[in-house]
Amino acid sequence: MPLTIEDLVAGCENIIALKMDSRGIEECQDIHAVQKRKVKCYNCGGPHYRSTCLLLYSKTGVFKCEPGRCTKTKAMLVLKDNAIPIFKKKRLVPYASVPDLDKEIDRLIAEGVISTVDHSELFDFLNDALQLHQHPLPTAEEVFTKPSGGQLFTQIDFAEAYLQVEVEEELKEMLTINTHWGLFKYNRLPFGVKSSPGIFQQIMDSMICGLEGVAAYLDN
Numbered sequence: 001m002p003l004t005i006e007d008l009v010a011g012c013e014n015i016i017a018l019k020m021d022s023r024g025i026e027e028c029q030d031i032h033a034v035q036k037r038k039v040k041c042y043n044c045g046g047p048h049y050r051s052t053c054l055l056l057y058s059k060t061g062v063f064k065c066e067p068g069r070c071t072k073t074k075a076m077l078v079l080k081d082n083a084i085p086i087f088k089k090k091r092l093v094p095y096a097s098v099p100d101l102d103k104e105i106d107r108l109i110a111e112g113v114i115s116t117v118d119h120s121e122l123f124d125f126l127n128d129a130l131q132l133h134q135h136p137l138p139t140a141e142e143v144f145t146k147p148s149g150g151q152l153f154t155q156i157d158f159a160e161a162y163l164q165v166e167v168e169e170e171l172k173e174m175l176t177i178n179t180h181w182g183l184f185k186y187n188r189l190p191f192g193v194k195s196s197p198g199i200f201q202q203i204m205d206s207m208i209c210g211l212e213g214v215a216a217y218l219d220n
Contacts, residue, residue, distance in 0.1 A: 067111065067160040067188075072207070075167045075189045075199050077174065083129035087120075090178040098180070105181055113163050114184040120176035126193065129174075133198035135205075138217055146215040161219030162196045165189040165203065 093101055108114045147153060158164060167175065167189055175186035175193075189196050197218060204216035 067113070067158075067163040070165045070203065073165075073203060075165050075171075075196075077167070077171050077193070077195055078131040078133075079129055079174070080131055085174075086124045088124040088178065090180055093180060101180075105179065105184070108184075111163075113188045114177070114186055117173070117176060117183045117185045120173050120183050120185065126174060130193070130195055133195035133202075135198040135202040137197065137201055138215070143215045143217050147213045150213055155220055158219040162189040162191055162200055165200060 105114070109116075165188060167186065172185045172187060175190060177184050177186070189199060201216070201218055204218070208214045208216050
């Protein structure tokens with residue numbers, strides 16, 4: 001059975017732990033492997049470098065857990081010519097799940113993601129009524145070609161990525177949801193809308209255009 005890179009690394013660690021002669025192994029520096037290394041931070045005890053910890057603390061506005069807000073553009077959704085609004089009653093929620101749902105609605109209201117409405121021509125089955133946003137997602141080859149030749153790599157994963165993008169005011173009504181609390185309209189681009197991936201990818205591509213060694217695949 002062939003050995004993997006993980007097997008080789010584990011074997012090296014075992015040799016070093018047993019204080020055996022590992023000089024021959026440690027001097028082999030031509031193994032082309034990508035490793036995810038975590039070390040204990042002496043600042044907070046977390047599994048990362050201290051410099052990472054200091055960066056997170058100095059840029060708390062950027063690295064906070066709740067979604068930020070894109071200020072460069074807003075999302076546009078296009079309805080098919082024959083789209084007809086369909087209003088449906090609220091869906092039943094299992095009693096045991098109500099507290100969790102209440103907490104999530106509270107959070108989305110507090111962060112400005114949704115807001116209450118009194119009336120809406122609700123577009124249930126919205127995806128069937130939408131024209132698909134045609135911006136293509138990059139292939140794996142396209143993503144990995146851009147940072148090729150680098151020595152160190154890092155990844156940023158956006159918190160609730162789509163929810164960072166506002167939608168145009170006239171579109172919010174079609175993004176209304178019917179809940180046990182009443183009607184709410186989405187002010188941000190929601191998950192589950194079939195055009196959301198293409199819209200978000202187009203925004204990211206425009207943001208990183210011209211940046212050497214940088215690639216984006218949706219929120220990464």
